[in-house]
Amino acid sequence: MDICVTTLLRDKGFKVTPQRLAIYSALAATKAHPSAEMIYNELQPVYPTMSLATVYKTIEILKELNLVQVLNVGEDSFRYDADTTNHPHIRCMGCGRVDDLYGVDSSEFIKQVSSQTDYTLQGQQFYFYGMCPRCQKQTAAVS
């Protein structure tokens, strides 16, 4: 997988640096959809001198290479996902965690929209909001 990133970077004329590999690896290894700061904090122990700016600059390149997609779940900051397939996301209103939603077929819905609008469709993002199992329990316990 890192080989792949290395090749992709080189092919596009980008240099391969340990920072870039680390940032992509961190993203590819998690399902938590971290923000730039979360990635920065996670890499802090291993790369103590790395700056937030480098995280942002690298994400910019990864976007260009189609290695990450950007999520806008309604927070102040963006979140990033190394899984670039088109799948819906759900955010817990209690703890703020963001999960993937697999196993849902949106093609019928997209087809409907496509036939309804005079836009030419290029992509879509589906966000759901609710309570994750853990927060449901906590809420129940309080009341």
Added chain:
Amino acid sequence: MDICVTTLLRDKGFKVTPQRLAIYSALAATKAHPSAEMIYNELQPVYPTMSLATVYKTIEILKELNLVQVLNVGEDSFRYDADTTNHPHIRCMGCGRVDDLYGVDSSEFIKQVSSQTDYTLQGQQFYFYGMCPRCQKQTAAVS
């Protein structure tokens, strides 16, 4: 409609001010899904002394009264919609305009997600991205 806002504000113990009415009216009168700054600019001629801070504070209250919903179309700023029914939105990648998508039935899709996830669903936002008719023509003309 303004009567309604007036009543709603009073009922919740908020004072009714010309600024608040103007901001809500501006939102209710447009389908452009303006950002706070767009609202501010639009009201500038009529309320030259009104500040951006007032726009933000008022939107906060309107959210509380369920008179507006917040959109996150992937820009740096939030956009607001006085139509609080649950409908998808589409953003033009060319000019940045945001339109409503009516006449699509998402209930089947939502039901699918609901049965697939162990979250309790509270809401959702569907964003589509593409090219509006006007931008399609311009792109065609250029190439």
Added chain:
DNA sequence: CTCATTGCAAACTCTTTGCAATAGC
């Protein structure tokens, strides 16, 4: 008359940019 609200400015958060030092190739 009282207290919420306004409008200004300053603060804050997230992200981007400029630039000298550094490190890929």
Added chain:
DNA sequence: GCTATTGCAAAGAGTTTGCAATGAG
């Protein structure tokens, strides 16, 4: 060695907050 990249600090954008003056009830 050349040039892209890093890391720092400073700048920018969007939003929020503090506070004295104002205005709604």
